Amino acid sequence: MNRQLNRQSFARAHSAMAAAAADEGAVQPAVPEPCNGSGPLPFVWSLDRSSDVGRALLAASRRLREAGSDVPQLDSVVLMAHVLGVSKTWLYAHPSRQLTEGEIEHYEGLVRRRMCHEPVAYLVGYKSFFGLDITVDNQVLIPRPETELLVERVLACARELVHEDRPPRIVDVGTGSGAIAVALAVSLPQAIVYATDVSDSALAVAAQNVWRYGVGEQVQLLPGNLLDPVPGPVDIVVANLPYVASEDLPHLPEQVRDYEPVIALDGGPGGLSVIGEALRSVAEQPCVREKLPPGSRIYLEIGAGQGQALRGLVEQFLPEAQFSLLLDYADLDRVAVITL
Ligand SMILES: C[S@@+](CC[C@H](N)C(=O)[O-])C[C@H]1O[C@@H](n2cnc3c(N)ncnc32)[C@H](O)[C@@H]1O
Numbered sequence: 001m002n003r004q005l006n007r008q009s010f011a012r013a014h015s016a017m018a019a020a021a022a023d024e025g026a027v028q029p030a031v032p033e034p035c036n037g038s039g040p041l042p043f044v045w046s047l048d049r050s051s052d053v054g055r056a057l058l059a060a061s062r063r064l065r066e067a068g069s070d071v072p073q074l075d076s077v078v079l080m081a082h083v084l085g086v087s088k089t090w091l092y093a094h095p096s097r098q099l100t101e102g103e104i105e106h107y108e109g110l111v112r113r114r115m116c117h118e119p120v121a122y123l124v125g126y127k128s129f130f131g132l133d134i135t136v137d138n139q140v141l142i143p144r145p146e147t148e149l150l151v152e153r154v155l156a157c158a159r160e161l162v163h164e165d166r167p168p169r170i171v172d173v174g175t176g177s178g179a180i181a182v183a184l185a186v187s188l189p190q191a192i193v194y195a196t197d198v199s200d201s202a203l204a205v206a207a208q209n210v211w212r213y214g215v216g217e218q219v220q221l222l223p224g225n226l227l228d229p230v231p232g233p234v235d236i237v238v239a240n241l242p243y244v245a246s247e248d249l250p251h252l253p254e255q256v257r258d259y260e261p262v263i264a265l266d267g268g269p270g271g272l273s274v275i276g277e278a279l280r281s282v283a284e285q286p287c288v289r290e291k292l293p294p295g296s297r298i299y300l301e302i303g304a305g306q307g308q309a310l311r312g313l314v315e316q317f318l319p320e321a322q323f324s325l326l327l328d329y330a331d332l333d334r335v336a337v338i339t340l
Pocket of ligand 1: 140141142143144147173174175176177178179180196197198199202224225226240241242243263264265274
């Protein structure tokens with residue numbers, strides 16, 4: 001409580017300083033302040049207390065650009081829309097809407113956290129994915145647009161099964177937020193989807209998304225390693241497992257490296273350790289292999305440039321399988337398809 005009061009009076013003092021500053025939204029001299037409990041902010045930034053929406057957006061986007069955001073205007077608008085509970089278009093139509101003190105404080109807090117590179121998706125609590133608003137927190141990877149390609153390909157394959165009157169049985173391995181599993185279930189009501197993860201806290205987020213989109217009867221969340229918890233045979237395995245090489249982790253952008261869970265990123269030396277473990281389990285563990293009947297398919301998201309290394313793993317573990325690579329819109333290796 002005391003800490004909260006101190007923070008409030010601290011914020012008020014700096015707000016007063018900011019109001020006096022000639023430049024709206026001025027950066028004050030370096031004064032450490034907690035950054036969402038995860039480290040000190042290198043600066044304090046405050047809005048003029050008489051700011052309206054338009055002036056606040058301008059000041060915030062200026063500061064976010066200086067702090068290194070690639071899309072400062074978009075960030076400032078998304079955060080403001082979240083604070084006011086309105087759409088982005090509403091904001092553009094109401095630039096002279098006056099902000100209350102509470103709204104200003106809320107907005108300042110979010111902008112400061114964004115200046116520390118905290119991802120916007122964690123600040124607002126969701127990320128758009130495949131037309132859905134997927135709930136996220138810092139226990140799960142933020143779903144990426146490139147993963148939509150994986151969903152599209154799996155859906156195309158699953159729809160063929162539906163045409164043959166076979167309800168597709170799919171497992172999403174390493175489900176994280178449940179983005180892939182929920183997108184598949186929403187798009188294909190005939191599908192039965194298992195979703196596994198070793199992280200219980202990730203599965204708790206996935207459960208929120210399953211509930212939010214009303215697909216609890218289709219999607220079964222299963223804690224455990226890779227394919228181990230899957231109860232029976234499936235037609236399709238889809239997996240966006242960690243594939244960043246451990247040696248590359250320190251070089252990731254700050255907003256990824258400092259905020260997203262390591263367990264969702266770290267693919268071991270070279271990046272293909274977890275995927276390799278999954279392929280090895282299919283090859284060597286009869287209790288896993290029996291869940292993948294002949295003709296079943298495995299769709300894997302991989303990193304740019306990992307295609308040939310993965311081809312080598314497939315030749316090593318599953319020499320009888322067919323292997324193909326799909327490129328993303330930037331012509332980079334993105335999805336590997338293995339047909340057993
Ligand atoms: C890159 S994230 C992908 C999350 C989500 N599928 C997506 O595409 O947004 C990888 C996920 O795999 C999970 N994971 C890592 N190792 C695993 C393993 N051995 N078995 C199951 N899940 C694993 C992590 O906890 C994380 O949630």
